Amino acid sequence: MIRVGVGGWDYDPWRETFYPPKLAKAKMLDHASRHLTAIEINATYYKLQKPELFAKWRDAVPDGFKFAIKGSRYCSNRKLLGEGGEGIERFCGQGLTELGDKLGPILWQLMATKRFDPDDIRAFLALLPRSLDGIPLQHVLEPRHESFRDPAFVALCREAGVAIVFGDGADFPLVPDVTGPIVYARIMRARGALEQGYEPAELDRLAETAKAWSRGESPAGYPYVAAPAPVQPRDAYLFFISAAKERNPAAAMALIDRL
Template sequence: MLCQAAGMAAPVSAPIRIGIGGWTYAPWRGGVFYPPKLRQADELGHACSVLTGLEIEGTYHRLATPASYAKWAAAAPDDFVFSVKASRFCTNRRVLADAGEGIATFLDSGLTELGPKLGPILWQFMATKQFDPDDFGAFLRLLPATHKGVKLRHAIEPRHESFRDPAFIAMARAAGVAIVFADAKFPQFADLTGDFAYARLQAAQADVETGYPAAELDHWATVARGWAAGETPAGLAYVDPAPAPSMPRETFLFFINGAKERAPAAAQALIERVGRA
């Protein structure tokens, strides 16, 4: 049996956060995910007690308020982390360099009320948005490292094939932002460019109780553990063949869309495989 040599440091691994997008969805009620007769007001608390992360998606369509962010933070355990989807008015525009006012408005809407429970901000781009190096570089320079004394982390989700360009990977890496990995429908970017990893899994199947077959969940558990340990997992769709710098990366993995009714079961099955953060 192998054992750790005396004085040898244990392998370092960052937390793995696993969850779903949003928490208000009628098909999750009545015993599917939420216990029967659970009040809707208590659904967030239940989700936070079972999962290890949540992606706040409603903020993509409309700004939340400081009171809402504070209420969400109060409903979650101390070690829980939310990611926040940025307003579409910041990213769905012809000239990204002009997004400064929209970004400031979004950041001032109260997300810092989450405090230490604030995870990455997700900046998602439409599938029609193509890579313009100058304009996209200007957008990245608009993303601040802190806001009101709270550290900010940024994840960007391009959805157009033109972003599969080594210049884009280098740009994201220089800015320290993570590129979202999505497993369905859109081009994949597995390149690690920030100090955390962010995946949105969207290929759940309605006829599979856990959304994904067991073998696929095993695969994603291996990938998540690899990211958390600082590895560059093999078999994913990379743009830059050079491996990313090795460092433990806090890992965020959310089950989004696909057969949405299966998302909570998929998240719980993956948590069972990797353990709680």
């Protein structure tokens, strides 16, 4: 499967570009989930949520929809990641499994100042649980420092079965190597002057890239750090994030149309 979405669903400028006029906030998730196929939840990055809220989100979206969950900053924004076991356990125990089969990947976003330390990254990856209450978990790591463009980092993630974020933005390095059982892309180049945020040719290329990922390939034309991963079909998640955020829903829908 290839799933496409945005970050969050409550953003006031989307009332002018995405949501129907006067749509109640309580109806926003329902509307978004019928036009997109995944959403990245950002609220979990800042604080723990209640199990009842995860259940409410689960019931608001159709079958087949997926939520990606952003991992707590108290786990990922620390000097020594490998010492965050207690925080990871608390984060995973907040009620994530109330989402049931709508629970998608967990995204761990590192600080931009965090440099690649092989021992610390190895220790952090070892802390990530592979299942919770019988539900398999998929983890994704987003490095944001140039030092992570290192074959040793790619090897550690492949060994742990953890995906590296394909972070397509101007501010952070791109590590496009496929490392886990899924591919997770965060697309961050929308321009406000374009109705869909991107030129048609850019969306065409993204569609072909996503299809290649789903076939298990490493698409040509990207600055890979290590040798390609073995070819095997993979689910792919693409989220339009940041930049001209008001255009991201239109970009996501345009990509869905192409797929």
